[in-house]
Amino acid sequence: MGASPDTGNYRIPAAYVLMKLPADMDYVDAGNLVDFVYTPTVAKKEHNSARAGIRAKDFTAVTSVAATIKATFDENTARNIAMFLLATVATNTDGDEIIDPLTSPTLTVDIKLVATNTVGPMIDFEGNVTISPSGDFNLMADNDDFAQIPLSADVNKKDGRYGRFTIRQQA
16 A cells, blocks of 8 residues: 555455355355445443542543444345345255245354455455344335345454455555
């Protein structure tokens, strides 16, 4: 990254996501990614001194840290839908894929976001997350929007960290 100020630091993001479910031998592409947001949270406990007439904050302790991810996919594959529904996929004798919702309520996966943008630094992410549905899975709508699969995930502390970001420069 160039030192600021530098217009080379502006970024128009583009990326894809690879997921490794517990039964997978390797990472699998999740298809087109609409958005991907990492949100850290820090819980604090403040202490106030009562030595004077007006209490004044004199110390802040950090009591917990965590992170979440929100992502939206728009390729309605059985694998992506099953992640949203916290389920596994089976195949019947006709070759149809069958999903029984909420059969894997603690679905934990390894995830990699691989940046592919052409403007600005490329920011990759990898981590271990526990998936949760985020919002609704719309089976029918009265508009012409593409159906999307919204997911959220708690980032798990693994190997001493809450995921890892890698910033790559354009070649």
